[in-house]
Amino acid sequence: MMKNYWLLFLVFLFCGALSAQNNDSLFSQGIAAFDQKDYETSTKIFSQLVQDDSLNATLHYNLGTSYLRLQNTGLSIYHLEKALKFRPDYEQARINLNFAEKLKTTISKGSLPVPRQQMLYSVFNFLNPNTWAYLALGTMLAGIGLLIFYLFSHKAATKKILFSIGIFAVGISILSYFISKNQSNYLLEHHYVIVTQKGTVLMQEPRNISKVLQNITEGSKGLIKEETKQWIKIQLENDTTGWVEKNKVLKY
Helix, strand or coil: CHHHHHHHHHHHHHHHHHHHHHHHHHHHHHHHHHHCCCHHHHHHHHHHHHHHCCCCHHHHHHHHHHHHHCCCHHHHHHHHHHHHHHCCCCHHHHHHHHHHHCCCCCCCCCCCCCCHHHHHHHHCCCCCHHHHHHHHHHHHHHHHHHHHHHHHCCCHHHHHHHHHHHHHHHHHHHHHHHHHHHHHHHHHCCCEEEECCCCEEEECCCCCCCCEEEEECCCCEEEEEEECCCEEEEEECCCCEEEEEHHHEEEC
16 A cells, blocks of 8 residues: 555656656757747747746746737736746846837826835745745744753753743744735735726626716726626726726736
């Protein structure tokens, strides 16, 4: 029975290594296609890779840049915004996003509110969520170990040091856990939308026969306020609030 478990474990490791090798090969093919100005192919390849690794900023950057070369405004802005969400210091993504913004037929004026989670994410982004989680686990184990030594120690000075460091380690563990949770929630939750289709309109109510508030330019950004099954209520950069059909936007 134990041999079967080991066999399954080895098969799992082999499949994981094979998948990683295949993705590396696809990534190289995508870069080669982009360098050869075959942007249709590079877009297909990076789209496939993004499906397997949706939190990878580099993949979103390359996909967004491929769409930029195809002058697909909405999808270019969407993927470059995603790259910056995962890596706020991704300067090349920010530069290309500025180029993509210039493809819009109407330049948006104003700015959208910044979610609280995003502000906290920016403060603690020097470590990724997984690293914060490992730090929480490691410091908790260290704290428990120190407190166990404290219980069995007989020297007053040693007990005081072990207790102080142990409690400090547990405190760091708890703080790291909440930071990891906030960082993960921010990456996984959707706060904004990007309009990806031409002819999208902002409606006063979530129904097709409602009053049209304004036409929305492809590539425009909106803050999510509310959702129904088919509609999303958004706030645009000019502070206008209304409803758009879900199939006309992508959330991030």
